[in-house]
Amino acid sequence: MKENIILFAFVAIPVLIGLLLFLFHRRRGSLRKNAHGVWRTVFGNALLTLGLCSFALLCGEVYFRFIYDTTESFGLTRVTTEWLKRNYKYNTAGVRDSLERYVAQCTPGMRRVTFIGDSFTAGHGVKNVESRFTNIIRKKKPGWEVHVFSSNGWDTGDELTCLRNLIQRNNYELDIVILIYNLNDIADIVPEWQDNLKRIYGGAEPGFIVKYSYLFNTLYYWRKAARDPDVSKYYQFVQRAYLGPLWEEQKKRLINIRDTVEMRKGRLLVVTFPFIHLLGGIYPYASIHEKLDGLWAELRVSHLDLFGAFEKYRASDLVVNRRDAHPNERAHEIAANAILGFIEKCMNEIP
Numbered sequence: 001m002k003e004n005i006i007l008f009a010f011v012a013i014p015v016l017i018g019l020l021l022f023l024f025h026r027r028r029g030s031l032r033k034n035a036h037g038v039w040r041t042v043f044g045n046a047l048l049t050l051g052l053c054s055f056a057l058l059c060g061e062v063y064f065r066f067i068y069d070t071t072e073s074f075g076l077t078r079v080t081t082e083w084l085k086r087n088y089k090y091n092t093a094g095v096r097d098s099l100e101r102y103v104a105q106c107t108p109g110m111r112r113v114t115f116i117g118d119s120f121t122a123g124h125g126v127k128n129v130e131s132r133f134t135n136i137i138r139k140k141k142p143g144w145e146v147h148v149f150s151s152n153g154w155d156t157g158d159e160l161t162c163l164r165n166l167i168q169r170n171n172y173e174l175d176i177v178i179l180i181y182n183l184n185d186i187a188d189i190v191p192e193w194q195d196n197l198k199r200i201y202g203g204a205e206p207g208f209i210v211k212y213s214y215l216f217n218t219l220y221y222w223r224k225a226a227r228d229p230d231v232s233k234y235y236q237f238v239q240r241a242y243l244g245p246l247w248e249e250q251k252k253r254l255i256n257i258r259d260t261v262e263m264r265k266g267r268l269l270v271v272t273f274p275f276i277h278l279l280g281g282i283y284p285y286a287s288i289h290e291k292l293d294g295l296w297a298e299l300r301v302s303h304l305d306l307f308g309a310f311e312k313y314r315a316s317d318l319v320v321n322r323r324d325a326h327p328n329e330r331a332h333e334i335a336a337n338a339i340l341g342f343i344e345k346c347m348n349e350i351p
Contacts, residue, residue, distance in 0.1 A: 002212045010058040017051040064214035071125045072323040076221040078214055087127050095149055096122050098129050102147045106173045112145040116159050117180030120273050121150035125320030131329045136336035155188035156253050163260055174266025181272045183288055186241045186250045193237050242288050270296055274307040277325035279315045302346045309338040
């Protein structure tokens with residue numbers, strides 16, 4: 001593989017320089033000092049510096065390839081790509097879960113809880129799938145059928161399509177359906193964000209070394225995330241998206257989800273995640289939460305806003321890392337407890 005060629009080069013270069021240093025000093029010791037002694041010293045020091053630098057690069061390559069084991073928000077780096085390959089195991093429904101198979105028909109005597117969501121629900125950044133909130137709820141409620149239909153990058157349009165396909169193609173029976181909503185789920189109908197995505201993911205490929213070296217690939221995309229406005233200002237488009245005609249279109253899609261669930265004799269519940277990496281101080285998206293809460297109240301859909309469950313915590317305690325804004329294991333546990341209480345309360349109410 002090409003990444004192995006890069007690793008071999010990282011190993012070979014310091015070894016070669018070390019051999020040259022050995023030969024240089026051996027030869028230098030056998031020569032008498034003359035007018036060229038200064039230049040030999042300069043050359044020797046330069047060779048030593050190159051050797052130290054090449055060894056440092058080797059250490060960096062080894063670290064990011066074999067030791068550093070986490071994700072970043074956008075899934076741009078090779079480290080994140082390999083992390084996803086190792087930790088995302090898909091079942092027969094094509095979704096990440098430890099439950100190998102979902103049965104289409106409800107099991108008599110059991111409540112069915114079907115989660116639909118994006119990367120927050122899939123557990124991006126959480127190694128053990130049993131540590132994400134859906135699986136924690138499944139463990140706590142063994143008498144429930146808990147199914148999880150989620151995927152990284154899904155927005156409201158994808159979730160609506162998923163729901164329709166379950167019903168039309170698989171004759172999937174509904175009971176309690178929980179839409180896990182994120183504020184950026186409106187993104188797929190925002191023209192400017194679609195253009196941003198094309199620039200982020202569809203731009204010119206980096207060079208050979210950046211593409212196949214774990215060290216240079218990681219540093220390249222870290223720099224991109226910090227300086228590229230399409231990445232660093234990702235969340236700013238959300239404020240504008242909930243104003244004017246885009247919000248009206250989003251409302252129609254959310255109403256469509258509710259109607260689709262109810263036509264199949266199911267009951268829709270909604271859980272909204274805040275941008276947890278922005279918690280602390282003044283939270284800039286409170287008005288969007290209020291707008292969503294008002295919509296669900298108008299539609300008579302029970303709604304849990306997880307902002308209240310998270311607001312007392314520091315953002316750094318809840319995110320995967322400073323480059324990945326997804327919820328970590330602690331945040332998933334907090335969410336699981338809040339969502340479980342919400343579901344049980346709703347189940348005890350008259351629909």
